[in-house]
Amino acid sequence: MATTLRDIAKEAGVSICTVSRVLNNPKAIQVRDETRRRVLGAAQRLSYRPNIMARGLVKKRTNLIGVVVPSLTNSFLSETVQGIQDIAEELSCSVLLYTHRYNPAKEAEYLQVLRDKGVDGIIWMPMFESNIPLALELEKEIPIVQIHTAFKSLTSPYVTAEHEKGAYLATEHLIKLGHHRVAHFGLSDDIHGKLRHLGYMRALTEYQIPYDPQLVFEAGYDWHNGYAAAQELLKLPADLRPTAVFCCGDMTAWGAVESFKKAGLAVPEEMAVVGFDDLAIAAWMEVPLTTIALPKADTGRVAMAKLDEKIRTGETESVCLDVRLVIRESSQSSRVSNMLSQVQTG
Amino acid sequence: MATTLRDIAKEAGVSICTVSRVLNNPKAIQVRDETRRRVLGAAQRLSYRPNIMARGLVKKRTNLIGVVVPSLTNSFLSETVQGIQDIAEELSCSVLLYTHRYNPAKEAEYLQVLRDKGVDGIIWMPMFESNIPLALELEKEIPIVQIHTAFKSLTSPYVTAEHEKGAYLATEHLIKLGHHRVAHFGLSDDIHGKLRHLGYMRALTEYQIPYDPQLVFEAGYDWHNGYAAAQELLKLPADLRPTAVFCCGDMTAWGAVESFKKAGLAVPEEMAVVGFDDLAIAAWMEVPLTTIALPKADTGRVAMAKLDEKIRTGETESVCLDVRLVIRESSQSSRVSNMLSQVQTG
DNA sequence: TTGAAAGCGCTAACAG
DNA sequence: CTGTTAGCGCTTTCAA
Numbered sequence: 001m002a003t004t005l006r007d008i009a010k011e012a013g014v015s016i017c018t019v020s021r022v023l024n025n026p027k028a029i030q031v032r033d034e035t036r037r038r039v040l041g042a043a044q045r046l047s048y049r050p051n052i053m054a055r056g057l058v059k060k061r062t063n064l065i066g067v068v069v070p071s072l073t074n075s076f077l078s079e080t081v082q083g084i085q086d087i088a089e090e091l092s093c094s095v096l097l098y099t100h101r102y103n104p105a106k107e108a109e110y111l112q113v114l115r116d117k118g119v120d121g122i123i124w125m126p127m128f129e130s131n132i133p134l135a136l137e138l139e140k141e142i143p144i145v146q147i148h149t150a151f152k153s154l155t156s157p158y159v160t161a162e163h164e165k166g167a168y169l170a171t172e173h174l175i176k177l178g179h180h181r182v183a184h185f186g187l188s189d190d191i192h193g194k195l196r197h198l199g200y201m202r203a204l205t206e207y208q209i210p211y212d213p214q215l216v217f218e219a220g221y222d223w224h225n226g227y228a229a230a231q232e233l234l235k236l237p238a239d240l241r242p243t244a245v246f247c248c249g250d251m252t253a254w255g256a257v258e259s260f261k262k263a264g265l266a267v268p269e270e271m272a273v274v275g276f277d278d279l280a281i282a283a284w285m286e287v288p289l290t291t292i293a294l295p296k297a298d299t300g301r302v303a304m305a306k307l308d309e310k311i312r313t314g315e316t317e318s319v320c321l322d323v324r325l326v327i328r329e330s331s332q333s334s335r336v337s338n339m340l341s342q343v344q345t346g
Numbered sequence: 347m348a349t350t351l352r353d354i355a356k357e358a359g360v361s362i363c364t365v366s367r368v369l370n371n372p373k374a375i376q377v378r379d380e381t382r383r384r385v386l387g388a389a390q391r392l393s394y395r396p397n398i399m400a401r402g403l404v405k406k407r408t409n410l411i412g413v414v415v416p417s418l419t420n421s422f423l424s425e426t427v428q429g430i431q432d433i434a435e436e437l438s439c440s441v442l443l444y445t446h447r448y449n450p451a452k453e454a455e456y457l458q459v460l461r462d463k464g465v466d467g468i469i470w471m472p473m474f475e476s477n478i479p480l481a482l483e484l485e486k487e488i489p490i491v492q493i494h495t496a497f498k499s500l501t502s503p504y505v506t507a508e509h510e511k512g513a514y515l516a517t518e519h520l521i522k523l524g525h526h527r528v529a530h531f532g533l534s535d536d537i538h539g540k541l542r543h544l545g546y547m548r549a550l551t552e553y554q555i556p557y558d559p560q561l562v563f564e565a566g567y568d569w570h571n572g573y574a575a576a577q578e579l580l581k582l583p584a585d586l587r588p589t590a591v592f593c594c595g596d597m598t599a600w601g602a603v604e605s606f607k608k609a610g611l612a613v614p615e616e617m618a619v620v621g622f623d624d625l626a627i628a629a630w631m632e633v634p635l636t637t638i639a640l641p642k643a644d645t646g647r648v649a650m651a652k653l654d655e656k657i658r659t660g661e662t663e664s665v666c667l668d669v670r671l672v673i674r675e676s677s678q679s680s681r682v683s684n685m686l687s688q689v690q691t692g
Numbered sequence: 693t694t695g696a697a698a699g700c701g702c703t704a705a706c707a708g
Numbered sequence: 709c710t711g712t713t714a715g716c717g718c719t720t721t722c723a724a
Binding site: 002049050051052053054056057062064071072073074075078079081082085089094095096097098099106112113115116117118141223254255258261280281284286 | 348395396397398399400402403408410417418419420421424425427428431435440441442443444445452458459461462463464487569600601604607626627630632
Binding site: 002004005006016017020021024050051053054055056057058059 | 700
């Protein structure tokens with residue numbers, strides 16, 4: 001059986017409460033040195049470890065936070081979770097992790113389970129509007145921070161990123177490279193997809209390039225989606241074919257690149273491709289991928305810090321983190337990029 | 347404030363203990379129907395949710411398990427964790443996740459924290475021998491299941507996979523394809539690396555191919571390692587150059603393939619490549635990668651099931667899960683593979 | 693069929 | 709400086 005305060009008290013010949021005092025106030029003033037030494041010695045000898053549940057029961061604080069995300073089999077989210085963990089550790093707080101795999105009922109269930117477990121707070125990537133009522137209920141009882149996306153009808157703070165701006169930067173980059181027919185592979189029924197599409201549109205507008213709906217292809221975030229969309233694109237008559245495509249994600253872009261290569265199109269010479277996310281693979285592709293770097297781990301880190309603030313002070317601000325255009329070779333030949341970098345450094 | 351048993355008791359006009367009885371024994375015999383109804387009604391009305399910590403305190407059971415792995419930014423491990431979660435959910439048990447990022451001190455710390463938190467059991471991917479003494483101590487107090495690799499000096503059961511056999515199958519596959527000079531990119535100071543190297547050696551021996559140390563290159567599991575090892579390999583004089591290489595991981599293989607392509611070598615025609623792991627990317631590469639499929643999610647699922655068994659019965663067996671050769675195009679041209687499949691189906 | 697009472701291990705006033 | 713007391717929310721004998 002684990003040793004308890006009582007055991008130490010007996011061993012040290014003091015009261016339980018004195019033991020508690022010694023153990024909790026690292027530099028306590030209110031304990032005689034001699035006593036302190038005895039207690040510490042006994043604790044050491046009996047290799048005492050506090051019972052977190054008992055402590056939690058009385059302090060109403062578990063040092064446990066819950067995380068609810070759709071999945072981990074997605075390097076994007078796993079990096080975010082990693083970021084959460086990093087800060088959680090600094091705050092010596094543990095992470096209870098739940099992945100609902102895009103199942104609305106599970107998302108709801110996990111949120112509730114987390115509340116029941118008595119976690120101090122929840123970091124949540126909201127996916128289903130159907131769970132808004134539940135979330136409204138929960139956020140009254142427990143601090144919540146939304147990540148990556150946010151239901152604005154909740155009062156809980158969020159940590160997101162400039163998706164729209166990222167899409168704008170990506171598209172602008174292609175336009176500045178001289179492309180006039182820029183396609184977009186993306187999703188129209190998804191929050192991030194919509195924002196990225198919006199950024200794409202804004203760039204076209206600002207650079208006075210007419211919007212051609214034929215150049216927008218529905219495609220999700222998987223490799224296969226990109227591959228398929230590229231196949232569709234290649235069916236366009238030669239004179240309508242775009243010379244560049246902005247993809248909603250790096251995996252999509254990768255699939256597209258493979259598809260283009262298979263069709264005999266050189267990337268970037270005959271088809272420039274830009275992705276979104278800046279996953280590790282972007283740098284490893286045969287033609288390294290130009291993309292938009294999203295704050296993956298940072299989102300997690302900031303969210304955890306905000307949650308902590310919210311738990312302690314009851315308040316915290318939302319933030320929208322910045323994104324960055326990462327220029328590699330899939331959008332331009334290295335000759336061009338060398339010229340560009342000379343211009344920049346010159 | 348959350349509603350407690352006391353609130354319900356008052357609302358229903360019964361004792362706290364009766365409430366507890368009703369709520370815990372779904373089909374209890376020992377409560378009058380009328381009473382049961384009143385209690386259930388009150389619980390409903392007050393939207394009661396049990397306080398897990400209080401319950402845990404008295405039952406000495408938290409329905410919490412701990413998972414300690416090196417990292418999540420690794421699709422291999424994130425799939426395993428996903429597998430653990432799947433079964434954990436069925437057992438309605440939550441997962442406390444810790445990633446130590448290959449830091450021995452943290453691994454030790456997390457293991458202890460987990461014990462302190464009062465988790466019912468731990469699933470652990472052991473990484474550092476320096477933590478064996480601690481583990482020996484811990485396994486006396488709390489059920490532990492090792493995954494992916496195992497310290498045999500612990501009595502804790504493990505769930506691993508046939509790495510040696512996988513390496514054997516990969517190498518054998520290349521040999522059967524007619525390759526006589528098969529290189530190996532791998533790690534010599536890592537458990538999995540050693541096993542894979544062993545399997546490679548065994549295949550050579552069984553097929554009476556002399557072992558040439560010049561063909562073994564030290565390379566870790568990252569893309570860059572494969573890329574670098576391939577560069578080294580290409581420095582060999584033409585007559586010594588191997589025609590095939592078995593890599594210790596899919597990322598390594600990917601890096602190698604890119605390196606070969608950049609050097610003008612066609613894969614698989616001039617250089618056959620086989621990986622290990624069967625990550626999602628293996629199927630997406632320009633030349634889909636032949637590889638060894640490891641039970642990633644299954645390892646997690648089985649481990650969680652075993653841990654549960656161990657928690658409940660005190661005993662459970664170790665297992666070594668099987669692996670599978672997945673033949674794609676990086677090891678053989680599609681003509682050959684077509685011929686092969688005809689042979690198989692004919 | 694129900695309730696009273698003890699206690700899980702810990703913290704936190706309040707006295708001494 | 710230290711001990712006494714009460715209680716967190718729940719389960720669980722043991723009686724009634």
